[in-house]
Amino acid sequence: MESIALLRDKRIVLGVCGSIAVYKAVDLASKLTQAGALVDVVMTAAAQRFVSPLTFQAVSGHPVYTDLWDAESDGGLPTHIAHVGLAESADALMIAPATAHTIAKLAHGLADDLLSLTALAGSCPMIIAPAMDGEMYQSSPVQANLATIAARGAHVIEPETGRFASGLQGIGRLPETSTLIGRLRRILGAEGELAGQKLVVTAGGTREAIDPVRYITNRSSGKQGYAIAQAALDAGADAVLISSARGLPSPVGATAVAVDSSEAMLSAVLEHTHEAAALIMAAAVADYRPLDIAQQKIKKADDDLTLALTPTTDILMAVKKQRESSGYPMIVVGFAAESERLVENASDKLQRKGLDLLIANDITAKDAGFEVDSNRVLVLDMDGGMQAIEKTSKANIGAYIIERVVGLLD
């Protein structure tokens, strides 16, 4: 797991209750730590029946808090009174898994252990991820208590449906770590520089059908577009991710619009950008599509097969037209995939497509660009500025692009 700028040096108090889902909380504590957060784990007595505090201490590198009466804290808290220190210093309190008992205590303001006391003493965002058997989760007391704490401003993460340790099926499973971290990012980024702004990002190589089973596509994986959408979400934006990529999990909180062809991407882009702050066109849109789509599967024959191709509509040119008449999207960022004369071709695209920024990729590089997790780009702007970004993660490039978009919107 790579470092996440939004989580770096953030103090996250992770409250852990007694549920078999505790094993997932170990992974959560580990991934949060790897992402750069400072994780202070508070365990209830029941949680310690499932996993020892040492496990959390090992993955977080921090002392684990278990005892309300223990006045010693060597975890760098602002005061030695653990519940006050934990509550004071936290950027977020996440209780995962949260049991019915702890949820009831939170709803009624009971404070008989370190976790419930810390929850009362804090004013940071509180995130509750319930985990329990389905009948229990759906019972009236649990639902009423969750409604009470949600009405007071806590963020309740809906559990997932599936199989329980009991062998029964239902709703009540603790979501996977990626979902929990995604929700935490959304909450921590809510007041970021793009709060309230709509950003549209496209990703992936489009697929142009030949017949019902075959299509033409390209090597774009969509990873860079997904990283940009995640960076937009971390900055508080309402992100719409229009994607033709397959198999990549959509960032938590994004409005995902799945498309196949360039034509479908064109309509989705026009539909979603007419009042958007920015469009970031990271998708590798096919320039040609088969002139006719065969209704039936094309049968094998001994002769050569010639496919007639026709140009697709250039989406950025259509957006340029829309922008000239409506002013939206306010900022447009394009990409350029070039195999030769990078600067010359990229500058030409920037002008021709009326872009504010253009991110140029040299697609002949083996260690950057298509399919891999890293990228190396040249960023051109409409004032003739040019900046080279050395090889780094697609997440860092995404964050850089979002920073530039924030600057342009200002």
Ligand code: CTP
């Ligand atoms: N693009 C688009 N619509 C198309 C083709 C490309 O909006 N039908 C966008 C891409 O999403 C990218 C930019 O235009 O942001 C440049 O894409 P690229 O493939 O590099 O350039 P093309 O305009 O297709 O030109 P060429 O393939 O000749 O380099």
